[in-house]
Amino acid sequence: MADKSPISTPAPTPAPTPSSGPANRARVLGAVRAALGRGPLPTGRAQGLDATLARHQRHTIPARGRADDLVAAFASAASGVAAEVLHLASLDEVPAALADHLASLNLPPALRLAPDPALAALPWHTRPLLAVEVGTGVPGVQVGLALAEAGVAETGTLVLTSGAERSTTLNFVPDVQYVILPHGRLDGALEDAWARLRNAHGAAWPPRTVNLVTGPSRTGDIEQTMIMGAHGPRRLVILMVPGA
Amino acid sequence: MSVQQQPSGQSSRSFASRAADAMVDANLQTALNRLSTGFATRRATAIAAVPEFEALKADAQAIKNHVLDNLDHYLERFEAEVIARGGSVHWCPDAESARQTVLAICQAAGARTVTKGKSMVAEEIALNPFLEANGIEPVETDLGEYLIQIAKEPPSHIIGPALHMTRDTVEGLFRSHHPSLDPARDLTQPETLVAEARQMLRPRYFAADVGITGANFLVAETGSTVIVTNEGNGDLTQSLPRVHVVLSSIEKIVPGHEDAATLLRVLARSATGQDMSVYTTFSCGPRRPGDADGPDAFHVVLVDNGRSAMLGTEFQEMLRCIKCGACMNHCPVYGAIGGHAYDAVYMGPMGAVLTPQIEGLFGHTDLPAASTFCGRCAEVCPMGIPLPDLMRRWREKSFAAGWSPTAERWGLGLWSALARRPWAYRLVARVAAAVLKRLGSKGIARLPLTAGWTAGRDMPAPAGRTFSDLWAEQRRG
Numbered sequence: 001m002a003d004k005s006p007i008s009t010p011a012p013t014p015a016p017t018p019s020s021g022p023a024n025r026a027r028v029l030g031a032v033r034a035a036l037g038r039g040p041l042p043t044g045r046a047q048g049l050d051a052t053l054a055r056h057q058r059h060t061i062p063a064r065g066r067a068d069d070l071v072a073a074f075a076s077a078a079s080g081v082a083a084e085v086l087h088l089a090s091l092d093e094v095p096a097a098l099a100d101h102l103a104s105l106n107l108p109p110a111l112r113l114a115p116d117p118a119l120a121a122l123p124w125h126t127r128p129l130l131a132v133e134v135g136t137g138v139p140g141v142q143v144g145l146a147l148a149e150a151g152v153a154e155t156g157t158l159v160l161t162s163g164a165e166r167s168t169t170l171n172f173v174p175d176v177q178y179v180i181l182p183h184g185r186l187d188g189a190l191e192d193a194w195a196r197l198r199n200a201h202g203a204a205w206p207p208r209t210v211n212l213v214t215g216p217s218r219t220g221d222i223e224q225t226m227i228m229g230a231h232g233p234r235r236l237v238i239l240m241v242p243g244a
Numbered sequence: 245m246s247v248q249q250q251p252s253g254q255s256s257r258s259f260a261s262r263a264a265d266a267m268v269d270a271n272l273q274t275a276l277n278r279l280s281t282g283f284a285t286r287r288a289t290a291i292a293a294v295p296e297f298e299a300l301k302a303d304a305q306a307i308k309n310h311v312l313d314n315l316d317h318y319l320e321r322f323e324a325e326v327i328a329r330g331g332s333v334h335w336c337p338d339a340e341s342a343r344q345t346v347l348a349i350c351q352a353a354g355a356r357t358v359t360k361g362k363s364m365v366a367e368e369i370a371l372n373p374f375l376e377a378n379g380i381e382p383v384e385t386d387l388g389e390y391l392i393q394i395a396k397e398p399p400s401h402i403i404g405p406a407l408h409m410t411r412d413t414v415e416g417l418f419r420s421h422h423p424s425l426d427p428a429r430d431l432t433q434p435e436t437l438v439a440e441a442r443q444m445l446r447p448r449y450f451a452a453d454v455g456i457t458g459a460n461f462l463v464a465e466t467g468s469t470v471i472v473t474n475e476g477n478g479d480l481t482q483s484l485p486r487v488h489v490v491l492s493s494i495e496k497i498v499p500g501h502e503d504a505a506t507l508l509r510v511l512a513r514s515a516t517g518q519d520m521s522v523y524t525t526f527s528c529g530p531r532r533p534g535d536a537d538g539p540d541a542f543h544v545v546l547v548d549n550g551r552s553a554m555l556g557t558e559f560q561e562m563l564r565c566i567k568c569g570a571c572m573n574h575c576p577v578y579g580a581i582g583g584h585a586y587d588a589v590y591m592g593p594m595g596a597v598l599t600p601q602i603e604g605l606f607g608h609t610d611l612p613a614a615s616t617f618c619g620r621c622a623e624v625c626p627m628g629i630p631l632p633d634l635m636r637r638w639r640e641k642s643f644a645a646g647w648s649p650t651a652e653r654w655g656l657g658l659w660s661a662l663a664r665r666p667w668a669y670r671l672v673a674r675v676a677a678a679v680l681k682r683l684g685s686k687g688i689a690r691l692p693l694t695a696g697w698t699a700g701r702d703m704p705a706p707a708g709r710t711f712s713d714l715w716a717e718q719r720r721g
């Protein structure tokens with residue numbers, strides 16, 4: 001599932017202005033160093049900082065980020081931020097659960113899948129009336145389905161990543177967002193999810209986009225009243241299933 | 245060329261007269277009255293639910309202190325990681341170079357419209373009027389930013405830019421700015437107003453050539469930029485157009501993803517009282533070969549604009565600020581007059597410290613004095629920034645520069661303005677009088693806060709009450 005190819009480096013867009021040139025770079029870094037009263041860090045010190053960074057040291061993690069029952073903790077936190085959580089017995093139940101849920105919302109039986117072979121392989125034939133297409137978030141897409149790479153129980157947060165088999169735009173364009181979260185991808189805290197992603201992506205870590213999604217879209221910009229469905233999905237439904 | 249619709253710090257009117265107007269603006273006062281029940285209450289609830297919050301704050305502060313001491317190193321590491329992933333980094337010493345850089349990127353992309361996520365740095369460098377003057381249409385997509393854009397107003401709060409507007413104001417704006425709007429459509433509820441904005445902005449995301457976002461954090465470890473939003477507008481802005489431009493000031497750096505995790509725990513709780521904002525997005529570089537979607541080009545515009553000059557000075561602590569807005573949500577002066585009276589991009593206590601640095605003290609000598617020195621801002625600041633002390637430093641500088649008369653005139657004006665609003669006057673005067681007495685301050689003791697002037701306005705402060713108690717009580721009254 002993870003793209004293990006090393007990071008590719010397409011040619012950067014050419015520097016368009018003098019302000020992106022070396023003179024301004026030197027000016028900013030020079031001003032910072034002058035203010036700190038020193039020149040560039042000695043090599044040893046700089047290497048020390050990089051070595052510390054490579055250890056991925058964690059700071060305080062709240063107790064709620066170390067829950068024993070991750071499924072219960074995640075479901076409770078996600079429900080607390082107005083996501084809907086459905087517990088399914090297996091991935092095979094996904095098509096039926098989606099068809100029924102769409103019907104309960106009075107929505108047409110149609111949805112778009114992220115381009116993930118694991119999603120295409122679900123038994124869609126069990127619900128032949130469900131119109132299933134595959135792609136990204138283009139105009140007019142009303143319902144999307146994605147597979148989460150991880151879930152953070154501490155805050156009920158889904159970890160969604162970009163890639164050849166994922167679609168970032170499909171996480172934001174639809175009105176209704178369905179996300180499958182296998183139990184085996186649950187982590188206690190965000191730090192655990194970082195470790196999981198580093199491990200899965202290897203040299204390609206991090207993917208271009210990592211979306212941490214905690215509930216459906218909302219805004220408090222009118223009279224500080226929370227209204228759901230500002231620009232992203234109005235409704236977020238998380239399908240929790242056993243397995244990896 | 246004029247690049248600001250309302251040049252800050254250059255208003256022909258004094259702070260005092262703006263404050264006085266604000267205090268008799270009934271709509272504004274209605275909006276401000278929601279602060280204590282909105283942001284402030286939600287923050288308190290969210291923080292009470294995490295017993296480890298003090299430890300998280302201490303960690304967050306230590307992380308930023310470490311970054312500031314090694315800022316050059318982490319900036320260079322960040323740059324190297326962005327470049328390794330195919331992105332570009334542009335270094336901008338000041339607002340003008342930042343504007344020119346963004347314009348050049350837009351022009352190179354042949355852009356006619358750009359969508360924008362919420363960015364205070366974009367406000368700081370007055371990007372929108374500059375792009376417009378150069379034939380590029382900027383479209384704000386954060387609901388609050390969109391509202392103030394069509395109203396042609398500056399933001400009144402760093403988190404809720406349209407916090408000063410009531411739903412009636414918003415309805416009026418939509419009716420006059422959305423030509424296809426059915427006159428019969430009911431727009432009396434926040435829900436219908438949000439739906440209208442969603443519908444209007446949707447096609448703009450798909451049509452934009454460039455998407456510009458701010459950054460809450462820059463992660464040196466991987467060259468990732470981080471945005472934190474609730475609406476999802478920032479994500480549509482940065483994932484649909486061909487080019488993604490990130491506009492950030494240089495102090496937004498954190499070393500690694502673990503450090504970002506700690507700061508995120510502190511930010512959302514302090515800002516909106518959420519455990520996590522709805523959408524926290526890490527982005528690095530353009531789309532990778534084979535990726536299903538994402539922008540073809542990725543530019544990070546790093547803006548100094550006065551930050552480096554704060555390093556190594558007493559103002560370095562201000563660079564820990566994560567722009568959560570808690571200080572203004574709990575400030576009695578902000579709560580009485582709102583954000584516009586500050587006539588600056590950054591308002592409230594953090595603005596009173598930051599604005600003189602970014603825009604120069606001259607023209608803003610009033611701001612550091614816009615305080616009762618009650619200390620509530622420093623109490624709620626998750627980054628432990630001693631805001632009243634830093635405001636006092638600016639006051640000292642303005643005295644030293646011979647600009648004190650302005651501040652004193654301002655003082656008189658503000659107090660007389662406050663006097664028109666009895667509860668605010670009583671509260672602020674009492675607290676300030678008590679604080680000033682304790683400090684033995686000479687500068688402001690001559691303000692009409694002395695016993696003679698306040699005699700007859702008998703509101704003796706009950707001994708032993710905290711400021712919060714008084715504040716809550718006065719708000720209820």
Ligand code: SF4
Binds near residue numbers: 514564565570594
């Ligand atoms: S000064 Fe502190 S409280 Fe105010 S916005 Fe910055 S971090 Fe938040």
